[in-house]
Amino acid sequence: MNWQEKAIKYLKNSLYPIPVELNEIDWKSSLSPKTDRLAQHLCAFSNQEDGGFLVYGVNDDATIFFVTKEESDTIINALNFCV
Helix, strand or coil: HHHHHHHHHHHHHCCCCCCCCCCEEEECCCCCCCHHHHHHHHHHHHHHCCCCCEECCCCCCCCCCCCCCCHHHHHCCCCCCCC
């Protein structure tokens, strides 16, 4: 299973039947300005056997929303900066 299939599987399992974050999935509604907190999330995932995924576009109550291309680019740049 490639990383995309794994991410989709974890996301589906976290949203249905009862929405709950998993050890492998962390829902994010926005990019936090606290880069140290973001780095902690990435380190936690790197210590998991199968890693993990930050999912932007999902609120804490499991409401899914659209992330614009501009927001996506900002998130990717911030993640690259933390790594």
